[in-house]
Ligand SMILES: [Ca+2]
């Protein structure tokens with residue numbers, strides 16, 4: 258019991274800052290394979306397998322989340338993450354789409370895609386078939402619109418609430 262409690266405390270401490278006198282029970286716990294993004298308080302996972310945008314989204318939803326929604330606070334972090342991950346595919350799907358209305362880009366969390374997040378000259382709806390957002394290798398993993406049927410790596414995002422645990 259003491260051993261498992263110690264493990265639990267170490268596990269908690271690896272995911273959040275714990276100060277003296279703070280309630281460690283408030284620290285978030287991420288699902289296996291997920292890491293905690295402290296600034297925006299959610300769990301994320303980079304997938305090395307390559308899937309279409311819809312397939313990737315289904316994987317994320319099966320884990321209680323969705324493809325990641327970016328903003329001007331976390332874009333740089335995930336841009337760097339994509340830059341330093343290796344895998345067989347070039348690009349990384351994220352949770353932006355204009356599939357319901359051409360040119361009207363929204364994140365899957367409902368936020369509009371801010372115009373300053375795009376790579377230069379994107380989105381360009383190339384060949385009129387680009388309706389899904391990716392972090393694109395050719396643009397140094399900045400945000401681009403791409404053909405949803407391509408196979409790419411992807412990043413899932415899960416709210417910490419899904420994995421919130423309390424010591425009792
Ligand atoms: Ca489009």
Ligand SMILES: [Ca+2]
Pocket residue numbers: 379380381382383387401402403
């Ligand atoms: Ca494009």
